[in-house]
Amino acid sequence: MIRYNLTALILSAILLSGCAQTQQNLSHSPQNQIFVKPQPDITYRNTLQEVENLLDLPDEQFDIAKAVLIVTSTINDATDIQANCALLDRYADKIRPKIESKRNVSDKVNALSDFLWAEGFHCPKPLWKDYSSREYLNVWRMEDTDFSRLLAEKKGNCLSLSILYISLARRTGIPLHSVAIPQHIYVRHTENGENLNIETTHGGYFFPDDEYKEKIALRGFNAEYQHQLSDKQLLGCYLLNIGALYNMMNNTATSLDYNLLALKTGLQDPDLLSNIANNYLLLGSLTYAEKYFLMSLKKQPQSGYIYAQLGYIAWMQNNYNKSHIYLTTAISLLEKVEKRRILAPKEEDKTSFAQACLAMTYNYRANVFLDTDDPYSALEHAKKALDLWQRRSFAVGYYNYRGVVDIYRTLGKIYTRLEDYDKSISYYNKALAQLNPEDKKPTKRMQGLLLSELAASHREKGDSSNAEKYFLEAQTIFKSLGDENRYLKVMNMYRGESDR
Structure with a gap:
């Protein structure tokens, strides 16, 4: 599953500006590809409270399958919890x-895998190979994450298939645990001191730790980041995934509900902390956003993405020196990832979400330079951002279109400051042309901002x-949006007063 960058995702990330969106936001992804209700049933908070109560059970009494199915019922009305649990019990009876x-655990795991794949369970793509690809994007939908749908249609992704493995392992006594790495999850057992990693999306084949370390190191994460999850924390991953999906649909408050419950499972995943930070950023709480980004940074100290987000927050707080420090660090870290991407020997490793984040980090820094009266440095950074964006290697649909909108907007502001109004107007018009009407309210707000700044450029031009x-x-x-504060700011701009 994608867990950021995009996480988020955001890789991550969110609606205020490009890199802030990459962790959690997909772009140009039709709503019918997400397969999650725009708003869960009004009783979903009561259901989530029921799930929270399950977390108080001793670990040996906690049924991961039942808990996941209860969560699924909040977004899929057709979920039959009792029938699905009974189906898993029947599968377990066939596996025993x-x-x-079998004397060795590895032989038991192979028997479990053979049973599942003979039953027809499968993943369209082995996700451990396909980070950042369009195929990876296409399976990050509720259709493939939904555990009840997996049991009905036998098609899933790394998250739902790993939950299936763990659910049956608990019912048959096979000692398996799930393992989280950035942007992926699989299961593992340890035999004779050796970790045997079972790739749940690829026929249950075993892969060594080093293979996963190589993959995640290429993407700028800590190679040692392969921690074992409790079953409750695995539930947290499921909640995190649903939270990300709601964030994609611009339902930030609901996304935060699922993410905060994920945190209560004991999951301390940097992606989760970053996603919560991004939720608060969207809700306008810079203090809480900064708090959770700093918590995430402690667990992922080499994350250029998190440094970029902290730099963005510092810029919004008018703390320009602090913003420069964070953004300089972010650029240094992300450029290292970009170099690894270029030199990667395998074609599948030449795609990097960090490339988009690097572009948006340059764009953030351009805005800091502009606000500190250095338009020429701002122009240099904005041009670098645009060049990176135009040369991006990542799947076209993954990163939010708003990235290029933000860069065009920055260039429009810079050329206005430099009194080159023809170029300024040209970039504002390019930004307006990129807006996606399907995003409704967020797009309308950005359209209003661009129109007000375009108007100011026309006024300065005479x-x-x-x-x-x-x-x-x-x-x-x-x-029409009921944004009285911004309405008054536009009125002030109309009268000739400045606005950021």
Whole structure:
């Protein structure tokens, strides 16, 4: 499963600006590809409270399958918890005779894998190989994450298939545990001091630790980051995934509900902490956003993405020196990842989400330079951001279109400051042309911002007719959104007062 960058995702990340979106936001992904209700049933908080109560059970009494199915019922009305648990019990009854004579755990695991794949359970793509690809994007949907749907249709992703393995392992006494690495999850057992990693998306084949370490190191994460999860923490991964899906649909409050419950499972995943930070960032709570990003940074101290987010927050707080420090560190770390991507021997490793984050980090820094009266340094960084974005290697649909919108907007502001109004107007128009009407409210707000800044450029150019036209359009948008504060700011801009 994707767990950031995008995490988020955001790789991550969110609607205020490009890199802040990469952890959790997909772009140009039709809503029917996500397969999660735009808003869960009004009783979903009561159901999540029921799940929270299950977390108080001793570990040996906690049934991961039942807990996951209860969570699934909040987003899939067709979920039959009792019937699905009974199905798992029947599967376990069929597996036990196949493992009774097996002396080694590895042989029992092989028997479990053989049973599942003979039953038809499968993943369209072995996700451990396909980070960042369009195929990886296509399976990050509730269709493949939904555990009840997996049991019905036998098609899943790394998360739902790993939950299936663990659910049956608990019912048959096979000592398996799930393992989380950035952007993926699988299961493991240890035999004679050696970790045997079972790739649940690839026929249950065993892979050594070093293979996973190589994959995650290429993407700028700590190679040692392969911690074993309790079953409750595995539930946290499921909640985290649903939280990310709701964030993609611009339902930030619901996303935060699922993410905070994931935190209560004991899951201390850096992606989860970053996603919570991104939720708070979207909700306008910079203090809480900074708190959770710093918590995430302690667990992933080489994350350029987190440094970029902290730099963005410091910029929003007008703490420009602090922002420069964070963003300089972010650029240094992300450029190292970019070099590893370019030199990667395998074609499948030449795609990197960090490339987009690097582009947006340059864009953040361009804005800091602009706000500290250095438009020429701002222009240099904005051009670098645009070049990186245009040369990006990642799947076209993965990163939010808002990334290039933000870069065009920054260039528009810079050229306005440099009094090159023709270029300024050109970039504002490019930004407006990139807006995705499917995003509704967030797009309307950005449209209003761009129109107000475009109007200011026309006014400075001496084109009062277009200036008045675009100011009025911007005012109409913010009035329709009920954004009185921004409406008044546009009025001030119309009168000639500045606004960031």
